Amino acid sequence: MTAPAVRAKSRPRGSRRGRIGIGVAVAALLVFTLFPVYWMVSTAFDPKAVTRGSDLLPSGLSFEHFSTVFDKGNFGTYLLNSVIVGLGTILAAAVLSLFAAIAVARFKFRLRTSVLIMVLIVQMVPLEALVIPLFLQMRDYDLLNSLLGLTVVYIALSLPFAIWTLRGFVQTVPKEVEEAAYIDGASWPRMFWSVLLPLVAPGLVATSIFAFITAWNEFVFAYTFMKGSDKYTAAVGIYQFFGENSTSWGPVMASSTLITVPVMIFFVIVHRRLGSGLAAGAVKG
Secondary structure, three states: OOOOOOOOOOOOHHHHHHHHHHHHHHHHHHHHHHHHHHHHHHHHHOOOOOOOOOOOOOOOOOOHHHHHHHHOOOHHHHHHHHHHHHHHHHHHHHHHHHHHHHHHHHOOOOOHHHHHHHHHHHHHOOHHHHHHHHHHHHHHOOOOOOHHHHHHHHHHHHHHHHHHHHHHHHHHOOHHHHHHHHHOOOOHHHHHHHHHHHHHHHHHHHHHHHHHHHHHHOOHHHHHHOOOHHHOOHHHHHHHHEOOOOEOHHHHHHHHHHHHHHHHHHHHHHHHHHHHHHHHHHHHO
């Protein structure tokens, strides 16, 4: 008696349709997400940006708008100011939030719960409600029209989120790991640098991304606290191309492209380190 022939199993039509539907949904999402970026970049290089209308393709390729942005708009100075403020915010916020997170996660002290509640309350306060109090405080300390004063403000805005996020990462590190380091003769600085810091590095990178985006894209405080145009950041520098009755869309799109590129580069670099940090933390944990 011969064995019955085994028929090859055909794939269900439902799964194939499901894959097609997922592919169409992903394609639509990509178009919806990337089209504004394409429109911004293409308009920045379009020599006839004002009269472009709804044409999908630019009329040509020109660097005229970028020349206008740097020569007449002094945008190089604004970019440099944003870089200084952004890097200062990242470094200071990372150090302060890390030590504050270790304090509230590892040590028991009075009013620890109250401190955490205050951190959450500050995070929920609208930024518009802080403009006048911070302006008066910066005026009293003579920090108006100063990149240092603006950096201090951005550090204060970034700390609540950074402390709360890093607190969760510190709590995930078992205390037994720290105790084992102490038993092996490591001091607290040695334990912090060799054991705790590598394990909380992913959270430190995540908070650094948030602090950088906050300092790079913020407009209200930079426009309010800076009196001289040479101290404006890049986000405020775009505003000069918006007139009362007309808008120079070419320079606006060119300056927007220049602002977007450093953020993308920073995120790509930090995102790779974030992935490697997560893998390292999983192995060490």
